[in-house]
Amino acid sequence: MNGRRTLLVASMLAAAAARAQAQAQAFPIRPVRIVVPFPPGGGVDVFARAVAPALQARLGQPVVIENIGGASSRLGTQAVLRAAPDGHTLLVTNDTLAAVEALPPRGATPLLPGLAPVTLAIDAPNLLVTHPRSGIADIQAYAARLKARAGSVNVGVPGWGTSHHLTSELIAQAIGARPEHVSYRGGGPLLADLLAGTVDAALVTLGAAADQIRDGRLVGLAVTSAARAPSAPAIPTVAETIAPGFEQVTWMGVLVPAGTPPAVREALHAATRAALDDATVRERLAGLGFGVVGAPADRFAQVLSGTATRFAAVVAAAGITPADA
Structure with missing residues (x-):
């Protein structure tokens, strides 16, 4: 009996791995949307538009930038949280994501649990x-x-x-x-x-x-x-x-809805890393004062957590409250 159970578990794990691999191989199957949670013309928008053409070349699908500003980036971030977790909707944002977690509006739901880090792209x-x-x-x-x-x-x-x-x-x-x-x-x-x-x-x-x-x-x-x-x-x-x-210093990075398959997140990181390594992109980013980082998800998660902690201390020291907004 134990042998049969072991065989069944092994078969299920193999099937899950095969499905994940198939998803990664098929991804992307339609245009990829980058949500910038700020209006056009700001630093995150400038960064996203500098990288998008090279990312499009690596993914083999059109990459479309959508600016959804408002509520100190919360509106655009919430739009990503509502998107299907299939890798076709990306959030490109900065350390304001950690700041709004440190100073959420009253009754607001935390944002970070609904997101999965992909790449810590740059600092500046x-x-x-x-x-x-x-x-x-x-x-x-x-x-x-x-x-x-x-x-x-x-x-x-x-x-x-x-x-x-x-x-x-x-x-x-x-x-x-x-x-x-x-x-x-x-x-x-x-x-x-x-x-x-x-x-x-x-x-x-x-x-x-x-x-x-x-x-x-x-x-x-x-x-x-x-x-x-x-x-x-x-x-x-x-x-x-x-x-x-x-x-x-500020940082900018790429995130996706939580629940996006790991293989798809890995494919997105590889494509983003390759786009950041493009010579034309590097030259443009350097001219803007951006330093390429290209760190993977685990490092990005650490930076997110540390930034949120530091900003919480700033909020407490300055006596800032959501009612000030």
Whole structure:
């Protein structure tokens, strides 16, 4: 009897493995949708559009980007959670995913349990940036103005409770005075208002504003990485100017709905990794200040957990509550 049971279990496991292999070999069978949970023009959107053509070439199916902004990325993330777990809907997002888990709206269901990490794609500095008419010449002037009168500078962030908002709060903690934060539905609308002079400054991913800084329409005050960004070496770091030891980099990655077969997730990681290794893609990403990581799912899961823990500490220290949104 035991022998028969062992044989039956072995047969079931073999059949399951065969089905998974068949799914991976058949995948993808239709266009792949990338959901970017922010409006066009922000850092995540810029990254997704830089990688999509190479990913399409590797997958052999059209790759379509859909921007679903709102609620600090929750709306787009929830759209992915509702999608079929078959690998044809991907979430490309940043560390705001961890930030909204640290500051969820009242009664909100946690997002992370419904998602499966695929690839930790890139990391990049955040950037405190202003426009030439603001009168803020450098990060020291920014700090001095805040210290003279807290709230005297309004700083746009691409959503309340996003990673950029919490990074700005970390800078404020280092200065000892907080700006007035103005929440936008993503980096694209925020940068449009910054260019128009509607807000004094903004906290965005370096890649979102790199081109505007090069042509002189915006002024980079400081990056949040430990060292200066190779793509923008003239912009100092927060650490070397006002807060020794300061470091807070953003990351971006690919996730799918939980329940997506492991073989399909592995196929997506392989395709994403190959796209990131494409010479044209690497050159474009480097020019935007993005550093290619390409780490697998287990490493991505660790980074997600660690980022959520750190942002929870920021929320507690700053006394931020969902009612502020």
